[in-house]
Each structure stands twice: as structure tokens, then as C-alpha cells.
Amino acid sequence: MAFELETLRHAVRQHGCVARVVVAETVGSTPREPGAAMLVWQDGQSGTIGGGELEHRAAEEARAMLPAGQDRECRHALGPSLGQCCGGAVVLRTEVYDAPRAAALPDTVIARGPDEMPLSVRRLLADARGQGRPCDVQRLDGWLIEPVARPETRLWIWGAGHVGRALAEVLAPLPGMAITWVDTAPERFPDNPPDAITILPATRPEQLVHHAPTDAHHLILTFSHALDLELCHRLLSHGFASAGLIGSATKWARFRSRLGALGHSSASISRITCPIGDPTLGKHPQAIAIGVAAAILSGETAAIGRNDAKDSCA
Structure with missing residues (x-):
């Protein structure tokens, strides 16, 4: 913790x-x-x-x-x-x-307790803050010491429709998540989005791709197939830790062909998974979100979707 x-x-x-x-x-x-x-x-x-x-x-x-x-x-x-x-x-x-x-x-370690800070606590803080040594939540000579959480998973959600909203609700409470949520206008987002999510309305969302860290994970599920394709194209040129696209086998086959025509190799294109989540759980937005959350929690973020896509209307 x-x-x-x-x-x-x-x-x-x-x-x-x-x-x-x-x-x-x-x-x-x-x-x-x-x-x-x-x-x-x-x-x-x-x-x-x-x-x-x-x-x-x-x-x-x-x-x-x-x-x-x-x-x-x-x-x-x-x-x-x-x-x-x-x-x-x-x-x-x-x-x-x-x-x-x-x-x-402070943004590294937070310590508080009675009276003057003891030498043991000062030494621990010096190691943690000055030398970057991690520490656990602990009591030390009457003082409570807690390391500040660092985001372990940077996730960008592209699209604030039904699936995007379900993903935000399910994933936001998970520890270690830093979520950026993008869509075309403020009114696309819920009135009360989950806490600690960065909301980015943008008329042209694809122009935000170059702002994403190259170690970020991406979930692409906008209202527009054309925008989905452009996001895939720009992410393949930009770099990412993982990327998942909502869609059917037909949609993904069409995207693979068009991405190839845009100059991307088959090996590069195969890094995008489609559909996202676990198809065995069904197509309900919350079921998709649960599948994605399970992949993240199990450390399988390189496979937030599965490439065994079967036709759906997505």
C-alpha cells in the first residue's frame, strides 16, 4: 500500500x-x-x-x-x-x-508522529528521498511512514461512449493507475467522472497522441471508425506499451489492410490487439471492462485484448 x-x-x-x-x-x-x-x-x-x-x-x-x-x-x-x-x-x-x-x-515519503522526528526516521527519509530507496508502510519509533504511490500503469482511454465510461468506472479505483481520458467535446464525458482521471476534450483527438508517454497503454473505442484508424496509425508511429482496439473480426481485417497500406509492417500492426478484454465474458460494456481490468491486474497488459476476434457489430 x-x-x-x-x-x-x-x-x-x-x-x-x-x-x-x-x-x-x-x-x-x-x-x-x-x-x-x-x-x-x-x-x-x-x-x-x-x-x-x-x-x-x-x-x-x-x-x-x-x-x-x-x-x-x-x-x-x-x-x-x-x-x-x-x-x-x-x-x-x-x-x-x-x-x-x-x-x-512531499511527493516521495510522508512521515508524521509525536514530538521531534527521531534519528531513525530521519535516516529512513534520507535514504528514500535522497537515494531513491523504496520503503514500506510502517511504524518507526512512534512515527507513521507511508511512501507516496507512483503510477505503475499509464492508461489512455480514447472515447467516452458506453464502453469508455465502463472502463473508466472499473479501472479508476485500481491502485497505481494514471488514466487519461480523451474525446471530442466536454459534453461527451459524464457529469461526474471518477476521481483522479485526467479529462482531455479535443476537437481532433489524434493530435494528442504525441503527448502520450511511449510507455503508456491505450484503449481505442471512439464513435468513429475513421478516428479509430487514425489513432492506430499515429500510435504505431509514436510508440506504446500496449494498444487495444474495440471491434469485430471484419473491422480488424479492414484495419490491418489499411494500416499496411499506410506503411506499417505486419509485425508492428500485430502489436494492436482486437477485440479488447476477454470475449468469453460477452460484449456488455462492464464485461469488457472487467476483462481489461483482469488483464491489467494479472500483469498481462501487453495483451489487454485477444486476437481471436469473432464477428460482432462493434
Whole structure:
């Protein structure tokens, strides 16, 4: 687990004052591990520390803390006091963030605790920040230390139709995701898109391809076959980690022919997979999103789709 700093900052921008509740310490059997966190604001919340009565009470207490803006830690025995079956105990740390405080957080490792920072913590931070050594969520001499999450998967979703929306909803909560979502106009996107997604409306989306990192993954599913083809063409010229195209066997055969005519080799074209997701799960937008998410979680991002395309109307 790691501190989802960009998610916190995005929530503060959207909702104002936000409380972050993090599992700081565990003893015995508990729903979640140290570092699991949720964000709470006046009329909502995101993330989870394990659900059940513990989460319900923690959210209520965090919401009550928002006006005062103070931090606190509290130990909860899950069995006796909350009636949860786990039987262990957790220490929850609740911190209230406004925009200035969230902006001031360091972007490598976040440490906080009582009194003056001990030498052990200073040494750990020096190693992590100065020498780039990774560290885990931990307690050290009474201080809570959390590394800041780094995006492990950069994903660009091209298209905000039914499948694009399903993909955004399913993939946005996954840890380590940095999602950029592109379509032709602001009204193409939902009114309340998932937190921490970068929305890019562009009259000519294909012109954004050169802004994408060459290690990004791409899912192409716009309303236009012509735009889909142009995106494939530009990505093949630009470079990418993986690319998936929604479509049928007929569409993909036509695209392979046209991409070949544009000068791309068969080996290069074969790096694009079509259809995306797992066809055995069906064609429902959420089923496609689940298939893509499973591929990402299993580390098979080079095969976010399968090349055993059968005809569909996509």
C-alpha cells in the first residue's frame, strides 16, 4: 500500500476539506492491512478500510472532525467493541486536509508522529528521498511512514461512449493507475467522472497522441471508425506499451489492410490487439471492462485484448 497523494489532492479540489482515514497499525486478524485508507468529506467518501461497523464509525467520526481540522489516532478492538468477526485490533489515524496542507505534502515519503522526528526516521527519509530507496508502510519509533504511490500503469482511454465510461468506472479505483481520458467535446464525458482521471476534450483527438508517454497503454473505442484508424496509425508511429482496439473480426481485417497500406509492417500492426478484454465474458460494456481490468491486474497488459476476434457489430 502507498499514500495516494494525487487522489487526495483531487478530492480536496472537488470537495474542499477532506479527512483521510488510514490503517496505521494492526494486531491479529483485521479486514485490511496497514496503509489501507479511505477519504471522507461532508456528503460522501471513497476508498475502504475494510467495510462493516469499523468503517461506518470511522467515517462518521472523520466527518465530525472536518470543521475543527484536527488529526487523531484511535485504537479499535474489532470483536468486543464493534462486533466484527476478525477479532483483531487496528489503530486508525485520521488526518484532515485542506488545499494548502495537501499541496505541502512531499511527493516521495510522508512521515508524521509525536514530538521531534527521531534519528531513525530521519535516516529512513534520507535514504528514500535522497537515494531513491523504496520503503514500506510502517511504524518507526512512534512515527507513521507511508511512501507516496507512483503510477505503475499509464492508461489512455480514447472515447467516452458506453464502453469508455465502463472502463473508466472499473479501472479508476485500481491502485497505481494514471488514466487519461480523451474525446471530442466536454459534453461527451459524464457529469461526474471518477476521481483522479485526467479529462482531455479535443476537437481532433489524434493530435494528442504525441503527448502520450511511449510507455503508456491505450484503449481505442471512439464513435468513429475513421478516428479509430487514425489513432492506430499515429500510435504505431509514436510508440506504446500496449494498444487495444474495440471491434469485430471484419473491422480488424479492414484495419490491418489499411494500416499496411499506410506503411506499417505486419509485425508492428500485430502489436494492436482486437477485440479488447476477454470475449468469453460477452460484449456488455462492464464485461469488457472487467476483462481489461483482469488483464491489467494479472500483469498481462501487453495483451489487454485477444486476437481471436469473432464477428460482432462493434
